[in-house]
Amino acid sequence: MRSWATGVGVGAVVWASLALRRSRAEGTYRPAAGETWAAITGASSGIGAAFARRLAADRYHLLLIARRRERLEQIAAELSRQHSVQIETLPADLACDTDIARAAQRIGELDRLALLVNNAGFGTVGAFAGMTATIQTDMIRLHAEAPARLTRAALPAMLARRQGAIINVASTAAFFALPGNAAYCATKRFLVTFSEALSVEVAGQGVAIQALCPGFTRTEFHATEQFSSSGKRLPQTPAFLWMTPEEVVTCSLRALGRKVICIPGAVNRLIARLPAFIPSGMIGRAANAFAV
Numbered sequence: 001m002r003s004w005a006t007g008v009g010v011g012a013v014v015w016a017s018l019a020l021r022r023s024r025a026e027g028t029y030r031p032a033a034g035e036t037w038a039a040i041t042g043a044s045s046g047i048g049a050a051f052a053r054r055l056a057a058d059r060y061h062l063l064l065i066a067r068r069r070e071r072l073e074q075i076a077a078e079l080s081r082q083h084s085v086q087i088e089t090l091p092a093d094l095a096c097d098t099d100i101a102r103a104a105q106r107i108g109e110l111d112r113l114a115l116l117v118n119n120a121g122f123g124t125v126g127a128f129a130g131m132t133a134t135i136q137t138d139m140i141r142l143h144a145e146a147p148a149r150l151t152r153a154a155l156p157a158m159l160a161r162r163q164g165a166i167i168n169v170a171s172t173a174a175f176f177a178l179p180g181n182a183a184y185c186a187t188k189r190f191l192v193t194f195s196e197a198l199s200v201e202v203a204g205q206g207v208a209i210q211a212l213c214p215g216f217t218r219t220e221f222h223a224t225e226q227f228s229s230s231g232k233r234l235p236q237t238p239a240f241l242w243m244t245p246e247e248v249v250t251c252s253l254r255a256l257g258r259k260v261i262c263i264p265g266a267v268n269r270l271i272a273r274l275p276a277f278i279p280s281g282m283i284g285r286a287a288n289a290f291a292v
């Protein structure tokens with residue numbers, strides 16, 4: 001009798017604490033209502049374009065940022081035809097100080113910015129010492145400095161309105177220290193730690209922060225001269241490891257306000273846990289053939 005009562009008691013405490021955790025997490029983010037904007041960097045292809053398509057369908061007005069003006073305009077034209085939302089394009093190189101400043105200024109000016117997606121990024125292949133310093137500093141600017149400055153531009157108004165969300169697109173690479181990807185892994189780890197710390201800072205103030213950590217995703221990311229001439233065996237990467245950008249976006253938006261770190265796909269969630277069990281040198285050697 002006593003053990004039955006203890007079991008019920010423990011069950012009730014576990015249930016209550018899970019319910020409290022869930023209601024706290026769900027309470028942080030309230031979805032946008034009415035005339036609100038979303039700003040997306042790297043919106044000219046891949047995951048960023050998928051965010052743009054999904055958010056336009058959800059009736060957000062959009063600020064689309066990337067370098068390729070024509071691509072942005074094509075996507076803006078397509079989405080304005082399909083949905084009655086306002087779409088603004090801002091061609092900018094977010095590895096460049098003055099362009100980051102222009103993007104930050106426009107983001108700060110937007111009335112009712114509900115969502116900022118810091119997504120622009122690129123990969124490199126090869127040893128740090130063998131690559132130009134510029135490509136590495138561009139990556140650090142694009143993956144770390146630009147998201148930090150755009151977040152700084154967006155966050156005060158979100159906090160004042162007690163409504164908004166920021167998604168920082170990192171990678172499963174954030175959980176590894178991969179040879180040939182030093183700056184990539186480090187900058188993606190920056191985005192995860194930055195998001196985790198920010199989410200604690202803004203807890204209970206109506207703003208949700210997420211580090212989105214996709215694994216292999218079918219986009220233009222690997223379609224560069226560097227990847228194709230590197231001898232990486234990406235085409236042989238098993239099909240089950242790949243996701244579509246639309247699947248990644250669905251996972252992200254579903255998890256927003258519930259989880260700070262969102263890793264789309266069960267296999268990717270397992271992969272991200274490997275460093276807890278396997279020495280990083282061993283993982284690095286095994287993973288050297290690939291680059292995410």
Ligand SMILES: NC(=O)c1ccc[n+]([C@@H]2O[C@H](COP(=O)([O-])OP(=O)(O)OC[C@H]3O[C@@H](n4cnc5c(N)ncnc54)[C@H](OP(=O)(O)O)[C@@H]3O)[C@@H](O)[C@H]2O)c1
Pocket residue numbers: 041042043044045046047048065066067068069071092093094095119120121122123142169170171172213214215216217218219220221222292
């Ligand atoms: N695909 C994957 O397997 C994978 C896996 C994990 C994480 N990710 C991350 O997902 C994010 C999106 O990548 P994706 O897979 O969608 O690749 P993608 O199709 O190549 O898209 C990258 C986007 O970033 C923009 N971009 C690149 N450099 C920029 C710069 N200097 N200034 C402004 N915009 C810039 C590109 O636009 P412009 O060229 O027009 O500037 C493009 O819109 C990246 O942060 C990437 O690290 C991708």
